[in-house]
Amino acid sequence: MYKINGMYYIMTASGGTAKEHREIIGRSSSPYGPFERLPHPILTHSGTDNPIQYLGHADLIEDRNGDWWAVFLGVRLVDAKFTVLGRETFLAPVSWTEDGWPMIDNNEDTVGLEMKVSRVPGQSPKPKTSGRYDFDDQVLPLGLAFLRNPAEGSWSLNERQGWLSLRGQSAGLSEVGQVAFVGRRQQHTSAEWSTLLEMPSSIADVEAGLCARLDENAHYEIGLVQKKGQKVITAHVTMDGITRTVAEVPTTAERIYLKVKAELTEYSFLYSLDGQEWNKLSTAAAYPLSPQAVKGNGFTGVLIGLYATGHGKVAEVPAYFDWFDYQS
Structure with a gap:
């Protein structure tokens, strides 16, 4: 609810959370109503082919210049069907009608991937959308996230200077538990992530690598694992809760470069022994990692991250990651 120019405006999202999602508004001279409802939404892309869909959950803001803006949720669909990015936050200008209603975009193509405005609210630093995390500090950067609360001792920046250590836990990526995982949100449909992994070869059943994860039932990874005395570069895909190993390559290397490339x-999923020449191990479709593919039509998107697992037990030794790179 907002009080603007002596009137009380009450605003809400409606129409479900998918393509019929929209923002509706009413107003009254009293905060207790009765409220007059605007007969059409102030924000929707329902029934259009606009690349931004599922619009709603808006907030109104007046900046220092007296200009009005809206922040709201939406998704950028691929082929008008799915997104691996999940819900994102959008900013758009707000115009006021002659009879005093705020308007964002009621199917008028005001909200687009690029929008022209007479002036912007102010200056602010751009968020870091590309670059490398070198793990040289004593704290993890704010752009990185754990999967739930990490188990004590499952990660460290002090065990080996300049490296992130992840000690595999008994829970794996397909389980609801304390998983050794550090990652960041995927913010671009086309991007690539890479890391340098070092893992001792003497411990069996320890696995570590790079993962693209939506939830327990949908995730892909490329990693290094010790199997029956042989170290293997492996690629797994988990779709609808079913995990398959789709590729394996034996190796004697204890250091390996790993990469996930999204289109x-x-x-x-690629690997390299020298960081220069890359070998493609496997590919997998993006759609199974989208909220539209899971039961319940979730809202969050993919995280790309570093993981380790002890396959049913806490690993005796950690895996070490020298850096984590994200290029959009």
Whole structure:
């Protein structure tokens, strides 16, 4: 609810959370009503082919210049069907009608991937959307996230200077538990993530690597694992809760470069022994990692991150990651 120019405006999202999502508004001279409802939404892209869909959950803001803006949620769909990015926050200008109603975009193509405005609210630093985390500090950067609360001792920046250590836990990526995982949100449909992994070869059943994860039932990873005395570069895909190993390559290396590359409709999983020449191990479709593919039509998108697992027990030794790089 807002009080603007002596009137009380009450605003809410409605129409479900998918393509019929919209923002509606009413107003009254009293905060207790009765409220007059605007007969059409102030924000929606329902029934259009605009690349931004599922619009709603808006907030109104007046800046220092007296200009009005809205922040709201929406998704950028691929082929008008799915998104691996989940819900994102959008900013758009607000105009006022002659009879005193705020308007964002009621199917008028005001909200787009690029919007022209007479002036912006102010100056602020751009968020870091590309770059490398070198793990040289004593704290993790704010752009990185754990999967739930990490188990004590499952990660460290002090065990080896300049490296992130992850000690695999008994829970794996397909389980609801304390998983050794550090990652960041995927913010672009086309991007790539890479890391340098070092893992001792003497411990069996320890696995570590790079993962693209929506939830327990939908995730892909490329990693290094010790199997029956042989170290293997492996790629797994988990779709609808079913995990399959789709590729394996034996190796004797204790240091390996790993990469996940995202394009509009697929992910690629690559490895390198020298950081220069890359080998594609496997690919997988992007759609199974989208909220639209899971039961319940979730809201959050994919996280790309570093992981380790002890496959049913806490690992005796950690895996070490020298850096984590994200290029959009």
